Amino acid sequence: MSEPLLDVRHLSRRFDVSPPWLNRKLERTGKVYVNAVKDVSFSVKRGETFALVGESGSGKTTIARLIVGLLEPTEGEIVFDGQSLSRGLQGREARRLRRRFQMIFQDPLASLNPRWRVTDIIAEPLRAFERGMNDRARRLRVGELLTLVGLSPEDGVKFPHQFSGGQRQRIAIARALAAKPEFIVCDEPTSALDVSVQAQILNLMKDLQDEFGLTYVFISHNLQVVRHMANEIGVLYLGRLAEVGESEALFEHPRHPYTRMLLDAVPDIDMTGRRRKKVEGEIPSPLRPPPGCPFNPRCPFANDRCRIEVPGLTPVGLQAAACHAVEEGRI
Amino acid sequence: MTEPLLSVRNLAVEFPTRxxxxxxxxxxxxxxxPGEVLGMVGESGAGKSMTGAAIIGLIEPPGRIARGEIWLRDQRIDNLPPEKMRKIRGRHIGMIFQDPLTSLNPLYRISDQLIETIRTHLPVSRDEARKRAVKLLDDVGIPDASRRIDDYPHQFSGGMRQRVVIALALCAGPELVIADEPTTALDVSVQAQIIEVMKELCAEHGAAIMLVTHDMGVIAEAADRVAVMYAGRLAEIGPVRDVIKDARHPYSQGLMGAIPRLGESLERLVHIPGSMPRLNAVPPGCPFNPRCPKVFDKCRTHRPATSEIEPGRRAACWLYPGVTEA
Amino acid sequence: MTMENAPAAKPIAPPRPKGRLRQALDSDIFYSYRRSPVTIVASIVAVSLILMAILAPWIAPHDPFNPASLNLMDGFTPPMSQSAFGDNWFLMGADNQGRDVFSTIMYGSRVSLFVGAMATLFAITLGVTLGLTAGYNGGTVDAIIMRIADIQLSFPGILIALLIFGIARGVIPANQQESMAIWVLIVAIGLSNWAQFARTVRGATMVERQKDYVSAARIIGVHPVLILIRHILPNVLGPVLVIGTIGLALAIIEEATLSFLGVGVPPTQPSLGTLIRIGQQYLFSGEWWILFFPAVTLVLLALSVNLLGDWLRDALNPKLR
Structure with a gap:
């Protein structure tokens, strides 16, 4: 077991979604906040993949953006290799830290500037971090990166719209790798892609991880994909961690009722005859989360305690779950 | 053998560009x-949605049906004037789209939209239409349907909205429902509910479904037969269990292998190298030949037609005897 | 399946982009240009007028500002006729001082175009800068800039220009007023036109700023000013080009209006507006050509530039393609 590279401690993020000042005064309403992420803690080991799984409104993308510094946390701390990132990544230290992590986004078309040639897109991190590099060396490096992700150096002169979705994601990966980072946050990197292309990209990401010893935080709504990629998994529901643990254990013995429900909802591709269980209800609006355990309105095991008291993560077996019923041994 | 409800013959859709x-x-x-669920899978740009759009006569100009025929029972519908086609849509063919908001007008109450659609196609009074609408909403699983029918679309959640769209598609009692990516915009835990509702209701009303999706999981669960499309052509078509367990066309084989499964972990997925050709660069011969692991000389020069390889199964691949040239 | 990601033995750099001209000739914009006869005619008219203006000192048959070559006795010579006192030939007649109208139009368009182009450039620079700032920062900065723009847009542009002109009269010493007049005019017209650029750019910036290519640049710590210039600016320039073209036509008309009112360029450097003002004094005494030809030139110039703007808007709008 290796040391954690990233440590997320009691992370919370609140968004102000109030109507404008004048409307508030006229309608005599107060400010409105959404707790997109509430008290989330986990750690990611060097060279491994930690997956965050959740549906819409679970706060998974917010966590991704918090980690790379696109958002600042309301509470809590993110510690990267022993150094706290909570001061919003400023000053001289910042550049040294920044070059060690990168992000890959969901929609490769939106994450590549449509007016830039591929060479310039991939070279952007080099311009930022390798100030001493001359133009020739930079272009050689771009050619190397394009080859690495399965494109050809000649593709560098093209614009993003001249590529297919999968190729665009390869370009985004090449850009992420340009400054040789150790740690990459991947926000739904394949959910905009077709299945056969998804397989290519997932394989590529695994190969690169093996080759460069990369550490991934992998965000997805797709349990099958996560199963293929992750060493450890955190299941998010309405901004809180419902369950966290080693991938194998979590898939073998899901503890939290929400995790079980998610697993049951996975379509039966091999037609083993298992029927998808009909799950009741839908995710409540994050604007008005239910009191107590956020999952209680849909949970078959909910009792009065679940409707009042928010459960904390407690260790069960090889993982930890935030569930009163599990803690009390009712399930 | 019963008569087919819908029959598509040698359909070609073309887009003139500069x-x-x-x-x-x-x-x-x-x-x-009649009553069958046909799944249609393929990657984006494979032509699956275009086929659906051709059937309901909603291809956006300058696109057009260049060749072929589409028959609904004994009526040819591919060359009908727009006015007549409008009557067929809704009455005989219902539609469910990926984004519920494209089918629901945000400015009208659900009741207005349902009642109007019912009364456009069926000779019933307003009261009867409303009763029918409430019953339908109840059937698709909208709680407290008699009250919620007067709500506006934005007052429903994503899953509930898609249920309303299903009710809207079925309200005039069509024989065929074309569902284009009906669950793609929904959360995993809601997808299963919607598929179930759609399947049950169509079975109850005796409506057949053409289910267009990129999600093999949805097909496996809902479809009786599946058609696999590649680069605008039908690569393979057959009973869903056969195609999933024992795909014949190398493309469908690759597609099945590429789907990550829950049972296996941390292994490399099987993947098809390369990507589907753009429509302006489809190679000669079999369109899949540059990516095919089993390619041989004939594939590069001769285009296989989608031909019967065994009873009930058709494929467009030179590996199988009896496949003719297109 | 095969490992297709193995690095190549020898690294190859991507080639440098080539053939801008060939690319341009193959582009959708050029295609839509070739398909629109109105646009082709408009561009021919606009280009000839602009060339005429730029090359005026070399190609004009007379130099209307050289007193030596003028003969007051040529005054009011009708179009298409010879001077009664020399071998001068007047295509569009001569004005009250015996200047060749055709030549004054060429020189006048020169002033009009210069003022219009500079004013539009000034309005674009100001509007785009403020729009980018407002759209990227949001919050209070955005609120202040946009409220100023709102106030500005609720006045007719010509009023604002007049106001600025009046202030400048009071501030600039009298002996410099003559030489500064053109620049005051440019600033006045520019300041009355910036708001629409600011509005458009702000809206587009707010959309672009949300996109992940901006996030990717922020993650590696690119300075916000560089993000605005390198990433966002190229993506919001399309609509600016369109309003800029139409704005050029408007600025030319605005300049003509101001000069017509007598507050524009000094009479020693007549613009199309000045020529029209001079001409309208003689309209009722039968010397129609002094007004008619400058007015037609102004209409042709404004119309052709406007049509080009319309075409550009359609060509750049993916929804209309």
Missing amino acids: HGILTAVQDISFDIM
């Missing part, structure tokens, strides 16, 4: 039996 004519759908033939 660089020449793009063929989005090429020489496709299939039938849908």
